[in-house]
Amino acid sequence: KAGVTQTPRYLIKTRGQQVTLSCSPISGHRSVSWYQQTPGQGLQFLFEYFSETQRNKGNFPGRFSGRQFSNSRSEMNVSTLELGDSALYLCASSLTGNDDSPLHFGNGTRLTVT
């Protein structure tokens, strides 16, 4: 079974631009979560989608948004990029997104904002 796939692996953008990251979950997994990982803050929860609906959201500004498609694939978008948005963005999928199934992570998209 293929794992979680994230594209692209690396991105370099300039301040003020916007970016879209893509995630394909493990086949059969309906929940997709996004995390931001930085050396300073560790792994921070962004949001979680299930059946095309955002079920849960972390404490990030509205510049961070996402969506999920009917095939469970997900995208996240960051608008008006800031230097502090430089991070590894991780997508994780699980069967249900509830406390009975673990998260399975992709290898992330490394975003650098200059």
Next chain:
Amino acid sequence: GESVGLHLPTLSVQEGDNSIINCAYSNSASDYFIWYKQESGKGPQFIIDIRSNMDKRQGQRVTVLLNKTVKHLSLQIAATQPGDSAVYFCAENYGQNFVFGPGTRLSVLP
């Protein structure tokens, strides 16, 4: 307030020795816990999980212990190998999402 920055604790062990990585979790209502391993350039990889109705669970070369009284989780790795070198995170299921600890870097010495 905001955290100034995470200082990642490091555990150095000799190859072949046992490793014990500790984690304090925050919410006494958390009922599901996972240990992840993250190697350089990769995403976190699931190692083992445990539910709050258990206090111990064993996998291949790994054991997780849960002490709910003091909100403490530990990961034991038997006969540590060079391939075990990585950052290890504990995660607790809190509400409807997982909250991750700051991580511990495990360094295996030859």
